[in-house]
Amino acid sequence: MVSQHARLERATQHLDAPVAVVDLGAFDANAADLVRRAAGTPIRVASKSVRCRALLDRVLDVEGFAGVLAFTLAEALWLAEEHEDVVVGYPTAERAALRELAADPVLLERVTLMVDSVESLDLVRASVPEVEVPVRVCLDLDASLRLLDGRVHLGPRRSPVHDVADAVALARVIATDPVFTLVGVMAYEGQVAGLQDRPRGSLAARARGAAVRRLKRASVAELTERRGAVVAAVRQEAPLEFVNGGGTGSIETTVADASVTEVAAGSGLLAPALFDGYDSFTPTPAxxxxxxxxxxxxxxxxxxxxxxxxxxxxxxxxxxxxxxxxxxxxxxxxxxxxxxxxxxxxxxxxxxxxxxxxxxxxxxxxxxxxxxxxxxxxxxxxxxxxxxxxxxxxxxxxxx
The missing domain is CATH 2.40.37.20 (D-serine dehydratase-like domain)
Known part of the structure; x- marks a missing residue:
């Protein structure tokens, strides 16, 4: 079999560097492996990890992938010209894009905003005081692991919504406001999905891998219980369409959580260097x-x-x-x-x-x-x- 190196050299011999390539055989194999790992749970492709419409279209043609997780509202509006289900993965302060969203009933049906506070709702409401169709919003649940009464925070610093009480309080605000409709909950466990089990580098870095593996196990157990309780409580306030979780590095544990209806992934398609060293999967560099x-x-x-x-x-x-x-x-x-x-x-x-x-x-x-x-x-x-x-x-x- 011809090595990947030899194939890339042959394919680009007529091209000057710098040149960037995607090995389609590896890309397709990685997509198939993500679907296998998801075990029947739909995968929403994370556009920030691809940033190429041709490749987004390619993977969305694969059975098992459905919907886009965008990283800005302007990007989501652009992608929603062709795709019917685009969730913005982060709260937005893009006022011009919000006005564009509010003015288009088709976009309002296709795009879902992320919110994590009354302040983020207020900013959206100020930009879209009147809409023909309510603005679809998803509640962002903090998935980090907190220990010692919150004095130790392990995971990304994201949403202020951490427990059942936080989530229900925000869900009730949304439910009483005709500008919004609550359609989803998201909880991204970055401390599981984004940390290598066996990092490359110095002996000290590799030694930290053992601590990371223990952290992941503890975090998965805690989040599974807490996310399930939050989703059950929020469903009493709104008929949720989806519950999104995970990432390339945590698919197996995320889909094992019965409260999750879809998983997000994107990096695993291209397999960058930060995704070497995971115990549960070995993607092919693409x-x-x-x-x-x-x-x-x-x-x-x-x-x-x-x-x-x-x-x-x-x-x-x-x-x-x-x-x-x-x-x-x-x-x-x-x-x-x-x-x-x-x-x-x-x-x-x-x-x-x-x-x-x-x-x-x-x-x-x-x-x-x-x-x-x-x-x-x-x-x-x-x-x-x-x-x-x-x-x-x-x-x-x-x-x-």
Missing amino acids: ALFALAVTRRPGPGLVTVAGGGWVASGAAGPDRLPLPTYPRGLDLLGTEGAGEVQTPLRGTAADGLAVGDKVWFRHAKAGELGERVDALHLVGGADGEVVDVVATYRGEGMTFL
Whole structure:
């Protein structure tokens, strides 16, 4: 079998770097594996992890995927031109987009806003004082694990709605306001879905993996009980259409929660470097980018043009792009990934000539689309570019 490296080299031999590719065989295999892991629970695709309409359309044609989880309201309105079920995954303060939403009954039927406080409701209401169709909203439940009476917070800092009382109080405010209709509950367990079981890096980082695994088990048990109680209580206030949870890294435990009706996932389609090291699944790298060798500073060293495509989140080595092909190259600790050039050291360096490509994987999935205008889709057993598709950036749509 031809290696992925050989296939990508063959497919892009006529292209100058930088060039970004998606291996369609890997993408489709990852989509199938997500469906297998979801075990019959529908998957709402997280658009921020894809940021390419052609790939969103491709995965939404796969049985088992249904609906989009958008990351801004402006993006949701754009996607809702073609898709009938778009949930905005975060509260919005986009007043112009809210006015656009309110003015279009079709968009009001297709788009659901996320809310987590009376303040977020007030902002929406001030922007859309009158609507023909009530604004669909989803209640965002904080899924973090809190210990020692809340003095220890483990997980993302998201919604202030944490327990049954919080959720019921907000649900009742929504139920009494004719501007809104409550249709869903979401609880994203980032401390489970977004943390590797076995992180790469230093011995200390790997040692933390044991603590992470214990944290995950404790958090899953606590959230399953609390989310179930919240959903049951909120259903007394509104006939919910959906309960969304999880992410690529927590599908198995999320769908095991009987209160959840759908799971969100997106990163697992492209399998960025941050999704290596999970115990429950092993995705196939599908999105890579190549940079050109421009220098050979000395034995065992090469320098490529560009490279500083650093992922968001807490700064650390795991946010840097990962040299992948040819195998045997590493970033230099003293320089990392540079804005205009990146030195690499390793056994593969002396086999590279000026002009050759070095392939990297981005640490996070969708953020690669913010760096390039187009993705070259590679298919076939030997590797060929079967299509070139625009990213959000390539369509002139940069939302965040």
